[in-house]
Amino acid sequence: MTNIQTPLTDLEIARKADMRPIQEVAAAADIPAEALEPYGKYKAKINVSKLPQKTQTGKVVLVTAISPTPAGEGKSTVTVGLADALSRLKKKTMVALREPSLGPVMGMKGGATGGGYSQVLPMEEINLHFNGDIHAITAANNTLSALIDNHIHHGNLLQIDPRRITWKRVLDLNDRALRHITVGLGGPAHGVPREDGFDITVASEIMAILCLATSLSDLKERLGRIVIGYTYDKKPVTAHDLEAEGALAVLLKEAFKPNLVQTIEGTPALIHGGPFANIAHGCNSIMATNTARQLADIVVTEAGFGADLGAEKFMHIKARQGKFSPDAVVIVATVRALKMHGGVPKQQLKAENAEAVRAGLPNLEKHIDTIRRFGLEPVIAVNRFTSDTPEEINEILNWCRLHQTEAVVADVWEKGGQGGLELAEAVCRQLNQPNHFAPLYSPGEKVADKVQTIVKEVYGGEDVHFTDKAQKQLAAIEQNGWDTLPICMAKTQYSFTDEPGRIGRPQEFTITVREIIPKIGAGFLVCLTGEMMTMPGLPKQPAAMNMDLDDSGHISGLM
Incomplete structure (x- = not known):
């Protein structure tokens, strides 16, 4: 009788990994002992003020993706695997990632530490309350x-x-019951009654501020600029008016320091900040990315969801405010996502269907087009899943070859850095090419024109409709002098449109902006589209229901 072994889970693989003490990881990254603040054996904070400053900084590789399935396409897995592969090529590399939110961990998508043999460690601690930042x-x-x-x-x-x-x-969980609440009930001693609500913590403007601030003084100034509401005369009221920024900065003092961990193969990794990309700007902190640029020759980082969301915001918000530009871009594509965009129901994505892969390729084509509009030439990483067949993968590779786009298979989930060597070599070739990066709009353009640019050039849409409410808000934004800020679109990750069910590459559609929320401390304007919620809800079968803890303290069910 044949003994069929069940593949190890991500958690089992992570537990079997041989981790180096964090002091060794720091030494390999040239982080001096005085800049390292250990949080146990395998985690640490970095005191950036005690790092040596270099005049020449490392190049930035941005990893993005096509429009994903609900389970995600392994963008973090590819990011980590690429960093490990570059390390195998003797390139001084660091990876910079976002911190996982408990919302997806306990909800549907799971953690954000990669997968298989392409993970950052310690996986359990990173996915659960990582160093207390959130x-x-x-x-x-x-x-x-x-x-x-x-x-x-x-x-x-x-x-x-x-x-x-x-x-x-805010609360860092998916809890739809808290979207709309009333506070101050119970009589005069309990405050003034008013309507209120909860967002998920990663949608908080303070999360965006922490990720976009470049120093403690910048952090404190941004906190003071937060607009909390308006007076009876409709004048904006800020956190500075409440004299609150000092206390907020005190609470964020330690959280503002980037976190150092390691990949399974020992590549240094900075994990810091975690704004959602369908609600917020979807990138790890500028502090972490710029710290990695000071320490390494190549920094591999990611932006949430597809190139229409995280990558667009990386280009227009993070890169501008961080004063750097991406030097190469990787677009992660998967057979299963392309089959979904080709019309296959989610329950049937594991069944072989090369024809559906072919039908879904226009989605990939639009993401390639978007990156090229920014003046960059992407490399396509086909993230291999165990259910993929050679015929399905060849559909993608042959199409890319026909369209003069470099594409390689990434086998990093199963093989770690070894499975990403071909991708690493392709990225190195792009890093040696001239960089023609340029944003698609300038800050001085009108807000409506900036949104039109994103909708037409990034989404492939035809027009934008602003509701009456959004138009009134737009007038107030212009009156308050906030119209020079960049745009942060809050949009479904599953479609180029504002309707999750319109997958593939829709044509001739209009995006409706229903509300515009000024985030003055963060430094952008959030345009809410479709039915986007800033407090998600749990699915019918949350991942939390599969989790448990035994008498020895061992966790089960965490991915």
Whole structure:
């Protein structure tokens, strides 16, 4: 009788890995001991002020993807595998990733540490409360909420209109029951009643601020610029008006330091910040990326979801504010996502269907087109899954060859860095090419024109419709002088349109902007489209229901 072995889970693979003490990882990255603040054996914070400064900084490789399935296409897995492959090629490499939110971990998508033999470690600790950063953001956000209600309770000298408070409380979980709440009930001793609500922590403006600030002084200044609502005369009220920025900065002091960990193969990894890309800007912190650029010759980083979301925001928001540009771009494509875009129901994606792969390729084509519009030539990484067949993979490779686009298979889930060597070599070739990166719009353009540019050039849409509410908000934004800020589109990740079900590469569609939310501290304008929620809900069968802890403290069911 044949003994068929069950493949190891990501968690089992992570537990079997031989991790190096974090001091050794830091030494290999030329991080001096005085800059290292260990959090146990395998994690540390980096005190950036104690790092030696270099005049020549490393090149940035951005990993993005096509429009994903609900389970994701392994972008983090490819990012980690590529970094390990570059290390195998003797390139001094660091990887920079976002921190996982408990929302997806406990919900549907799972963690964000990669998978298989292409992971960052310690996997369990990174996916659960990693160094307390997101909890610190939750505390800072809710401190500001408490200060707002306390100010109103004690006389409201700023004349804050309770009906026009835009600042919400946050929680790092998916909890739809908290989207709309009422606070201050129970009589005068319990505050002033008003409507309120919760967002998920990774959608908090404070998360975006932490990820876009370049120093502690910049962090504090941005916190002070947060607009929490408006007066009875419709004048903006800021956190600075409440004298709150000092306390918020104190709560974020340690969280602002980048976190150092390692990949399974020992490549140094910085994991810091975690804004969602369908709600916020979807990139790890500028502090982490720029720290990695100081320490390594090549920095591999990612932006959330497809190139229409995370990559676009990376180009227009993060790269601009971080004062760097991407030197190469990798687009992750999978057979299963292309089959979905080719019309295959999600329940049938494991069945061989090369024809459906072919039918889904226009989605990949649009993401390639988008990256080229920014003046960059992408490399396509076909992230191999065990259910993929040679015929299906060849459909992608042959199409890319026909369209003069370099494409390689990434086998990093199964083989780690060894399975990403061909991808690493292709990326190195792109890094040696001239860089023609340029944003698609300038900050001085009108807000409506900037949104039109994104919709037409990035999504392939035909027009933008602003609701009456959005038009009123647009007028207020211009009146307050906020119209020079970049745009952060809040849009479904599953489609180029604002309708999740319109997959593939739709044509002749209009995007509706229903609301525009100024995030003055972060430095962008959030345009809400479709039915995007800033507090997600749990699926019918949350991942949390499969998790458990035994008497020895061992976790099960975490991916």
